[in-house]
Amino acid sequence: MTATLPPAICSSRSNCAPRVELLTNGAIVIAEQIPIDAVNLNVWLGVGSAIETDDINGMAHFLEHMVFKGTAQLQPGEFDRRVEARGAVMNAATSQDYTHYFITTAPQDFAQLVPLQLDVVCNASIPDAEFERERLVVREEIRRSEDNPTRRTYARAMETCFPGLPYRRPILGPDAVIAGLVPDQMRAFHKRHYCPAAMTVAAVGNLPEQELIDIVTAGFDCVAPASGDRVRHILPDLEPPFTEIVRHEYTDPQLQQARLVMLWRAPGLQDLDNTYALDVLAAILGQGKSSRLFRDLREERQLALSISAYNATNKFQGSFYISARLETDRITATEAALTDHVMRLQSELVSDAELARIRTQVANRFIFSSEKPSELANLYGYYYSQLGDIAPALNYAERVRRIEATDVRAAARQYLSPTAYGIVVARPPAG
Incomplete structure (x- = not known):
């Protein structure tokens, strides 16, 4: 079955809609030819830390490591050597809502490397000895993460924002959990979640689309038929908006300047239409040297050493947050200034000139980050694996350009309360 989206919804390239095909094994293949010689x-799999239970938190990320440790056909390290021998590059990433594996190669090598990539992903053998060796690597990664003050502050912020949702948990998992996992648990996790019917495979580059699809289809010949289905998350009970100021403050002995994170709960991908105005709002407040918070709090009043704002969109629920690095004696004044900026956004319309500049900035940033084969394949795989639709990857810039000043004000009023929010403050030791 093939379903191709109409070119009219694509805003940044003409006639750019890729082909979307459902294979007989249940995998989705998204293919697009672009004139770049790669x-x-x-x-992509809709498998991340959010689907884990507390007792296996970190399994998805640990499995990402173990996928490269061999199959019945490939010895540990052989996949890496064969990829590198052709000058190709590969990697993987795990988040709360997904895991994905990617490889970039020359067009003439694509047909040789696709079966290898699908073999390691689908047929990972997870050898006991490799499991124990890689456990040490993952535990060291956890220790490095916990030793990073910025990551510690962010972790506290997510715990504040999502006390009930799994987004509160670390993707890497706690060290104690990783220390207790056994290979059979991972093999069962892999068998449950890594079947072709749960996969979205995006192939983008300088080969005809039908050839890309045929190569991927043939690549699955190395995968034994498996039961299973695309991961279907049940919509969890979302966190309600903050009804008061929830404040968490602590001393971090590694800090020399304080960290402040102010945050609100925001819509997720399941409520996609309400995320665009918040993306624009984040850019207005704290993205770039011309943003309001940078000019006011850093340049003019010199309250913050650095400051930025983000709208982070998870599958089910996101977070809108402002992050600042500052001296301890300026925390109170900075918090007050931030609430003043929120109140201004709720009471005043953004000027036409400022809105036009920000819309262009946000739209172009997206367009400029989706020119390479790897960037486009990322976008297609991300949106389809999370939403079952690639239209958002094609029309994002156009949706942003349609945001009006009234949309920005409405988003500020609905999601950013100046009297109800979460705030995490990490202070350096006194004296």
């Missing part, structure tokens, strides 16, 4: 393969 091809990227991106294998």
